[in-house]
Amino acid sequence: MTVKYKTVTLAHSNPSFLNEELRDFLVNDCGWTDDTPSGQDDDFNFGLGFFLSSNGEDGNTKIHMHLWGNENYNVYAPPKMSYLSAGITTTGQMSCDVLDGSLFPASGPFWIRVNDELILCSSTSVNTISFSQRGAGGTVAATHTANDCVGYTADGATGFFSDIEMYMHQDVSSSGGIIASSAPATHGRDSVSAVPGLVGYGARRFQYQSFLRITSGSESGKMRPITGYTDTGDFDYRPFLSAPGANDSEVVTAGFNPCCSRRMCDSSFSSSDMLWGTVPRDALGNATTYFFYGSKDGVTIVCKYSGSYRTVYFGNVVPFASKLTTTITAGVSAGATSIAVANRHLFVVGEKYRMLSTDTDDWVDNEDRSTESPAGSWPDLDPEEIPTEELVVDTITPGAGDAGTIGFTSALVYGYRTGAEVGEDPRPALKTCRLNTVFYDIVSGGAAALVLYLNTKKENLAIDASHRQMIRAFHNTTRWTPYAAQFTNVLYNVGQNVSGLGVASALANSAQAPSYVTHRYVGGLLSVFTAYNATQSNRGRWQCVKGTIPNIWWFDGSFASPPYGGVEEDTVKAWWGSQFETFRLFSSGGTRWFASGPEIT
Known part of the structure; x- marks a missing residue:
């Protein structure tokens, strides 16, 4: 495995800049492909995010990732964006006019991004946004032209997080969506009514992971996140720069069978106890340092802020089952x-x-x-x-x-x-999720790691939920669908029989191999599916060993003080391949020490 390393400090902790850094790292350093549709009137890919893919370190594994943003950690709200209706002509100009002022708060403070500049704002009146600081968060004040994208990055404490999702495969670059209109409809900048052929699919069905893509006329190929849908074929979506007009359209999904459907945080369907792939950060305006450890299989991100370290992972695991x-x-x-x-x-x-x-x-x-x-x-x-x-x-x-x-x-x-x-396991991908409002991490034992699909017992194939996506049941409470899952960390040594972890019955149903041989100490993932009630004790929640996370190397035991007399961020040398490479020490809360690496720049 070729592991690359990079460290990035964002003085402002702004997630849209983090997504750009991650995209550049994965594409330029680690060999991923950027599949993001072009020509979207979406400066810095604020509205759509980045769609990445990889064939894995072995060249035969399909991995799909979406780097996006979300307005908050416990609601579904795609990034809000508008456009300058007139340019910002000087670096001292303290207000701007936008096409859609209703998307921004009436009072601040809140942040917007225009090109590479962050601006701290004090208020919005109709379509005019007033500024309190230009070139905020260490960025540089600049001039901007009419029609430049204006991205709302929310307030400094709770709003706007980087949202990373893993998929079986993606739809955004395909030649056709999942369903298409049967005749043109008149599309406004942010809504359309009664689209022929897109009627009767159930209210709210398309407003969580889906985009509306225009398929004819001058705006053909452009797409926006869907934020509302009714059975009569009415759609709301984030605004286009220009109204697409009377043309055809189709529904395109961001990707199939995500680790966690974004609809799970819809308050009408579920609680927000389990939240999707937010990357930890300090309050906007404060600095966060990120340590990236990536390969064509995935990326480990160690996030440092306020003296604490939080570790998340997105990508394929070193699988327990055969990858063939x-x-x-x-x-x-x-x-x-x-x-x-x-x-x-x-x-x-x-x-x-x-x-x-x-x-x-x-x-x-x-x-x-x-x-x-x-x-x-x-x-x-x-x-x-x-x-x-x-x-x-x-x-x-x-x-x-x-x-x-x-x-x-x-x-x-x-x-x-x-x-x-x-x-056996065609897509061994997972992502880290946070629980409640606390940023746990993958090595603390308090975080969740969500996979693309659930395993079940052989004898229960006819009734269990292994044929529905992970966490599908967060908007359905019948007994036939799976519920929340939390993963717990397990340590094991080279060649240790995994049945010794107390999951012998799980192995009989989820994998063929009786033991797992891997790097010397690795954080294993043992899924523990929680029973919702007695009638659901085994509905799609059977324990399974998924694999181990690359780039995280455990020490044997739990240390109250750093191993070998080191401190956090110290580097150590360890044998990797045919030579010594550099690894870096981290911990979760001063205990549970581990090393990330190798640091190959």
Whole structure:
């Protein structure tokens, strides 16, 4: 594994600048690809964020990440943005006029970003924003032209966080969305009514992970986050620079089967006890230092502010299960009990595997779940869900060359088009989440780590929730859907049998290997799914070992004082590959010491 290192100090702790630093680090240093759609009238990608992908360190692993922002940590509010209606012509000008003043608070203090300048603001009156400080947070006051993007980065204490999501795969660069209009509708700058073909999908369904993309006319290809949807085909969205007018449009999802749907923080559906992938920071205007440790598999971020360190991770784990996958060579319908695969040699009779769709069109084929058994118990697919489910192999029939046909016990819940992937753990990705209003971290034992899908016991495939996205149930309270999950950290040594951790029954159902051999001391992730009540004790919450987080190296035991007489941020030398490399000491609260690295710049 090629691990890269970078340290960044942001004097203002502003998340939109953090996202740019992360994007540059992952793309320029670690080899990720920037798939962000171009031509969006979205300076510094404030409204859409950055869509990144990687083929992993092995060259065969698909990883998808979205670097975005959210107005607060416990509500869903995509970044608010408007545009200058007239230029800021001098560095001493203390107000500006925007196209949509209603998006900004009437009174401050609050922050806006225009190009590379942060501005501290005191008030908004109609469409005029008054400033109290130009070039705030260590940025430089500059002139700006009409139509430049104005990003609202909220207040200094609680508002606006970097929001990082992991997906099975993304839709933003595909040739078509999940559903499209059947005729043009007149799109305003921030809303459209009664879009033909986009009627009747259920109120609020598209307003959490989805974008509206214009598909004809001069604004074709431009998209904005959807902030409201009604059954009559009415959409609200973040404003375009120019009204798209009478043209066609489609719904595009940010990505499929996220670690955590952003709808989970909608107060009408759930509490905010578990919050998504916010990166810790100090109050806006104060400094935060970030230590990045990245590879083509993911990124570890150690965040330092107010004398404390918080560690988060986004990406693939070093998987417990095999990473090998194959594809189906012919489409299958729901109810099928066999699939044709390109490589039959990956399968063993009696073992459990996961199949996942890789085709956007599978959504519209499967989104209506009203007839799924048990009748009426499963809600329709959300726009961010794509078909995926587990199967237990019964038969393996050879075909030409490596190909063959795999038969299994339970009939498929969904239909799949050619190219769907099958493997033990096709997307071993996770992200760190915070709990309640406290910034826990991945090494403290108090944080949550969320995965793309849930495992279940072999005998419960027909009734459990392993075919729905992680945390889907935060807006549905029926007994058939999964609930909150918290991961706990576990230490184990080279070759230690994981069943010794008390999860022997979990291993029998979630992976084939009886033991796990890895780097000497690594933070293991043992998922502990909490029972919501007695009737839900095993509904999609079966314990499983997912893998270990790269770039975090544990010391044996919990130290009340630093190991080897070191202090936080000290560097140590350790053997890596064929030579000594530099690692850096950190801790969670002065105990639970670990090293991150190697620091290869």
